[in-house]
Amino acid sequence: MSENENATPDADETPPVEASCSTDCFSENDPSIGTPRRNFVAEMMAAGVGALVGIVPATIGGLFFLDPLLRNGGKGEGDGFIETDLVLDALPADGTPVRYTVRDDLINAWNMFPDQPIGAAWLRRIQDQVLAFSTVCPHLGCDVEHRAGEGDFYCPCHTSAFDLDGKPLNAIPPRAMDTLEATVKDGRIWLKYETFRGATSEKVPV
């Protein structure tokens, strides 16, 4: 029986390019098939079922991949304020900035690392309030340092400079230093640590 089928039917019967038919006219040009009766219903069903078995797993997989958007993973409850181990009185009364390493529980997928350093802030005492700046430069994200001699904030990467209230002292930074929300409860400082998009004139939380 194999002899018959070895004569593969379509070797030289390719339709010319000029004919440029869509797939349905192939059978008309194919002499190996007796009566090319198009069965539109069967074609639609075949295409539909074929599409379905592909789309279903691909959709399920795609939704799984979009997990970070579809699941509120670890984006926590609460107002985001972290209780620091600093009391207000620990900050110099004259408003000199103090660098403070912010610590928080860090969630990394299935691991939780308690009490990890997650960033830093410059803290200044203004009477009974705390003024807090992110140490991340709003220009391109280097670490802003405090120059006691100059009485300013200064970024060594691209020489961004700010006064102690965070206002730019030159044209390099696109905006003022990013303030962080800070409050004092029962003498202790609470801080909301956030990061912001760099190199934009608007302060946009990431």
Place this chain on the structure above:
Amino acid sequence: MIRSLLAWLDNRTGCNDLIHEALYEKVPGGARWRYVWGSTLVFTFVLQMITGIFLWTAYSPSAQTAWESVYYIQEVMFLGKIVRGMHHFAAQAMVVLLAIHLIQVIIDGAYKAPREINFWLGLILMKIILGLSLTGYLLPWDQKGYYATQVSTKIMGATPVVGAQLQEVVQGGAQYNHHTLTRFFAMHAGILPGLLIGFLALHLYVFRRHGLTVHQPKKKPDTTFWPDQVLKDGVACLGVLAVVLLFAIFKGAELSPPADAAKAYAAARPEWYFLFLFRFLKFESVEHLGLAFGAIYVPGALMGILFMMPLTAKLKIGHRFNIAFTWLVTLGIVVLTTMAFYEDANNEDHQAAIAEAERDAHRIKELASRPSMIPVEGAVSLLREDPFTQGPVLFAKYCASCHRYDGHNGRGIVLKQMDKEAKQQSIATPEATDLKNFGSRDWMKAIIVDYGNHFAPLKDAQWYPGADDAEFNLDDSEMADASAGYAEAFKAPENAGDLNALVEALVAMRNWKGDEGTVDVALAERGKQILDGEPLIDGTEISSCIDCHDTIGSDFEVTGEGYGYPDLAEYGSAKWLKAFISDPGSDQFYGAKNHMPAYADKMNAKDLDLLVRWMTGDYHETHVEDYPSRITEVFGAGAKPTAPSADE
């Protein structure tokens, strides 16, 4: 517009030819359902590619992160359970479809000339698929996969000449380690799928060259692959997809407890389609001939016969032989698989091991879903440090030779002993109290008013002296007399509340985790009055517990001093229990009357702590079902005609 675009594309790529080639393959005799199996295999492979790549985006191959990432996929990530379930069950579907495809090819004679090469290509594809399931089984790094794969690599180690080296290379070291996972993962997600794609392309190419093997007689006029056969194939694939999805949704892929090289896994079994080989290797006569014989030579010989089929078919009765051989092997596999399932279902030890594995698997999910999540040293440490998990294991190891826990050995197993005369196993008689209720209110009540019954199992202990020794006798000792007096005094209906009050006072003093809030303070206050010598409601004067156990009410301290009346300060607390288990023969407890071994030197401090915390309920709250109570079986064995007194 679309037409001219297609013409432009075809002019440059010749894609019309390709599509034509793919879709207008001749199907002599009309489309048939029996032609769908190859297509369903291709589809299942595509399904595995899709789900596999998505799983890849979340999987992390290392000994400390593999189980953890799979847990995260399955229990936390969006649709993760479905994606993993599809991958898991499609793998099994693939093996089933493979078997159907192979059997059909042989029966229909589709392996005969000129299709020899394609048959061999198919056999290679089969090997690759089996390799994929074997490597995939290890990747979750759970107990089941870990210990089942150990068997596979040990079989590799039994290969003649190069076995040891082969095993070490495959494992990436002498023992399983991070590199075992990275190697298996590279095989599973890279090398084997790559080979599969290559050989599948060849398989399909050669298939197209020879065309379908037509099943005679032809019932209908010839047709083409598109659309008739595509529709049938598509419906078959849809069926496969539906089955896989249903399993994924309603059964879900199993994730057994994280791999622990230090904890043997008695429930270890290969995936069900390898069970026949597992059962075959268990035959004593096969075992006798060595691992290499049963696991390498015999399967090798069977594969050899399979491989030679296109050649043997040229012999006169070759084709018939091949069909007979195929059915015979299939029958053998079915019989062996059935035997394996049947024997496991009737094997108490195996069932107990499965129950324990399921308990651990549920428990680890509870522990991992706490806010503290999974520690970096891996999820296995959660179980190792969990009293609810380790307590029963330690109880079975150290306590169950005399005590029972709810009738079993702590791990759900009813202990048996060999009855030499009857030459059959019978339920072993406990020789000390059942500790399920230790420290509970019922427990304390039973000691006060039903002392003899509560400790009755002691009478079956080898050392128990008999009725003439008043000091030991549970019916005639000092405490037995006192208990009989209490039973009488508390019998009066108006005094019933006072027994509860007395117990409540003892409970209030022991400081169990979970007691806070459940202690009836007013009742405990009344109990304290009775302890201090006040008469019962109806005016009966009883001898107070404090008359003998004079430390009740004070803080428990390990002193080692006493008069042989057990120190009951903070009775039932972790502190008390730890000191008691460490040295029950101390004068502070039973002194010379004691027969329980001192565990201070037999258990390390950590194990003792875990055991005591389990017995006193000091662990993260659980909703995992505990082992079923076996207490009726033990007492029904004729050991004790009396019901467990704790219920009274």
